[in-house]
Amino acid sequence: MSAASLTDAVWEVLSHVNDPEIHKPITELDMVEKVEVDEAGLASVKVLLTISGCPMKGTIEHDVHAALQGVEGLTGLDLEFGVMSDEQRAELKTKLRGGVRERIIPFAADDNLTQVILVASGKGGVGKSSVTVNLAKALEARGKSVGVLDADIYGHSIPPMLGIADAEVTGIDDMILPVPVEGLKVISIGMLKQSRDQVIAWRGPILDRALQQFLADVYWGDLDYLLVDLPPGTGDVAMSLGAKLPNAEVLVVTTPQQAAAEVAERAGTMASMVDQKVIGVVENMAYLAAECPHCGESHRVDLFGSGGGERVAEALSLRLGYPIKLLAQVPIDAAVSASGDAGVPLVATDADRPAARALDDLAEHLASRRRGLAGRKLSLHVS
Numbered sequence: 001m002s003a004a005s006l007t008d009a010v011w012e013v014l015s016h017v018n019d020p021e022i023h024k025p026i027t028e029l030d031m032v033e034k035v036e037v038d039e040a041g042l043a044s045v046k047v048l049l050t051i052s053g054c055p056m057k058g059t060i061e062h063d064v065h066a067a068l069q070g071v072e073g074l075t076g077l078d079l080e081f082g083v084m085s086d087e088q089r090a091e092l093k094t095k096l097r098g099g100v101r102e103r104i105i106p107f108a109a110d111d112n113l114t115q116v117i118l119v120a121s122g123k124g125g126v127g128k129s130s131v132t133v134n135l136a137k138a139l140e141a142r143g144k145s146v147g148v149l150d151a152d153i154y155g156h157s158i159p160p161m162l163g164i165a166d167a168e169v170t171g172i173d174d175m176i177l178p179v180p181v182e183g184l185k186v187i188s189i190g191m192l193k194q195s196r197d198q199v200i201a202w203r204g205p206i207l208d209r210a211l212q213q214f215l216a217d218v219y220w221g222d223l224d225y226l227l228v229d230l231p232p233g234t235g236d237v238a239m240s241l242g243a244k245l246p247n248a249e250v251l252v253v254t255t256p257q258q259a260a261a262e263v264a265e266r267a268g269t270m271a272s273m274v275d276q277k278v279i280g281v282v283e284n285m286a287y288l289a290a291e292c293p294h295c296g297e298s299h300r301v302d303l304f305g306s307g308g309g310e311r312v313a314e315a316l317s318l319r320l321g322y323p324i325k326l327l328a329q330v331p332i333d334a335a336v337s338a339s340g341d342a343g344v345p346l347v348a349t350d351a352d353r354p355a356a357r358a359l360d361d362l363a364e365h366l367a368s369r370r371r372g373l374a375g376r377k378l379s380l381h382v383s
């Protein structure tokens with residue numbers, strides 16, 4: 001093969017090498033500055049990293065080598081790395097924002113196709129984060145592209161539950177890249193902290209700015225779903241996101257307990273006050289399946305009482321004026337918390353357990369919903 005055809009062949013295979021964080025071909029991102037092949041078949045390739053000291057350099061190096069091994073006629077590879085100039089980075093950011101220079105929240109745009117689901121609860125510790133990570137994983141297993149935004153300023157427990165407790169975010173100048181976890185893209189408010197044990201006590205405007213940054217400055221790419229783990233209660237984060245994500249929908253997580261159910265209702269009502277639609281209720285820790293010492297069969301024990309999820313669904317339907325269903329009852333299962341500690345959601349490790357099945361059915365329900373434009377805000381342009 002001639003040197004020219006080999007050069008074309010190298011460009012072609014490089015067009016299948018993705019940037020590990022941006023998930024787009026490095027050629028499309030203008031990261032390949034040079035491809036030359038000499039008469040002896042030796043390829044010289046120069047790849048520009050977005051920033052110096054890019055942590056993904058090793059992965060890109062490996063992927064480029066692996067890709068070029070398949071090119072017949074090449075005798076060797078001289079791979080060189082450089083760093084993008086300020087202008088090149090600015091162009092890349094504009095390209096990633098779809099040609100738009102300024103920062104906007106893509107999920108609030110009229111042509112947004114991402115389903116944004118805010119996972120809310122009244123009380124803390126009811127299993128909101130566990131539901132979020134399992135739901136994200138189960139949606140991803142259905143071939144969906146899923147982003148997870150951990151907006152729980154008090155808890156930010158999502159990173160350890162996905163095995164990325166110590167992950168740091170990287171970025172292209174002021175554009176933040178989410179942390180890839182297999183197919184998921186994850187950002188946690190905790191990743192903005194200087195150290196893991198630092199306490200975040202943001203309120204009002206600072207919190208609002210941080211959330212704006214997560215929604216507008218993070219390069220999410222094309223997502224089918226963005227799941228947002230809210231802090232418990234009806235506070236500043238819910239208010240701020242209400243204004244920023246008017247078309248978001250809310251999934252309310254509660255436990256069967258009366259007290260939890262009452263505050264969960266309040267969280268749902270809050271959603272409607274900021275014009276967000278409640279799509280359903282999840283009752284977590286709904287019951288314990290315990291083996292009977294007498295008959296040996298498995299009996300359902302209502303450890304935390306019963307009916308909380310149903311009550312919240314009924315009360316919210318009445319209060320908000322549209323039907324809101326109890327979508328899932330997830331049993332108490334030590335495997336849920338063990339999988340959270342191990343950093344891999346239960347639906348991915350033990351799909352047959354009743355708790356995993358309940359969470360997987362919830363994902364199936366959400367994935368198979370037909371979502372029309374009814375109830376969505378569209379802006380009208382009059383000319």
Ligand SMILES: Nc1ncnc2c1ncn2[C@@H]1O[C@H](COP(=O)(O)OP(=O)(O)OP(=O)(O)O)[C@@H](O)[C@H]1O
Nearest residue numbers: 124125126127128129130155331332333336337340
């Ligand atoms: N169905 C379940 N069975 C057993 N343990 C569970 C279940 N759901 C959640 N847990 C455990 O309960 C604890 C609290 O869960 P999680 O962190 O998901 O709740 P949360 O509502 O997000 O809490 P926070 O308010 O702190 O954000 C965790 O240890 C989790 O592993």
